[in-house]
Amino acid sequence: MTRTKWMRLGVRDPADILRWAGEQNARSLDEFRYRLIRGREFISFRMAPRYAIQIGTNDIIVVAHVYHTRRQRLLAATQMFCGNLAQLVRRMIGTLAPRAAEAVAAHTAELYQLPTPRRSAPSRR
Numbered sequence: 001m002t003r004t005k006w007m008r009l010g011v012r013d014p015a016d017i018l019r020w021a022g023e024q025n026a027r028s029l030d031e032f033r034y035r036l037i038r039g040r041e042f043i044s045f046r047m048a049p050r051y052a053i054q055i056g057t058n059d060i061i062v063v064a065h066v067y068h069t070r071r072q073r074l075l076a077a078t079q080m081f082c083g084n085l086a087q088l089v090r091r092m093i094g095t096l097a098p099r100a101a102e103a104v105a106a107h108t109a110e111l112y113q114l115p116t117p118r119r120s121a122p123s124r125r
Contacts, residue, residue, distance in 0.1 A: 009064040017043055017064045025050045039076055041066040 011017055021029055024047065031046040043066075048059040068076070 005060045007060050007062045009062055010067055011064055012067055012069070014041060014043060014066055017045075017062075021045075021047060021062075040068070 009017065009020065011020070018029075026047045027050045028048045029045055031044075033044045035042045035044075042063065044061065044063045046059050047062055
């Protein structure tokens with residue numbers, strides 16, 4: 001039975017992941033996956049180290065998440081606030097706009113049948 005060894009890694013920069021893997025004396029790195037979940041970056045990959053692992057597996061699955069700096073968190077919060085504010089303003093303007101009046105059937109002109117002209121006998125002779 002093969003087991004999987006999982007490792008969680010927190011880094012400040014996505015490039016730090018490869019630097020860390022290089023320091024771990026890794027034989028191979030593969031199956032990279034990059035995900036962006038709710039604004040946080042997650043990178044997972046399979047690492048086969050050159051040293052023996054005691055739990056009966058020959059590789060480690062590493063899940064790394066990127067810690068955002070205070071500046072990045074502040075920028076993301078500001079963008080979210082501005083987006084929510086813009087959506088609120090759009091909704092308020094939508095409620096203030098005059099509603100279109102229902103289309104009233106316009107009274108159209110009625111067509112009248114004009115009587116046919118009568119022939120007078122003295123004028124035709």
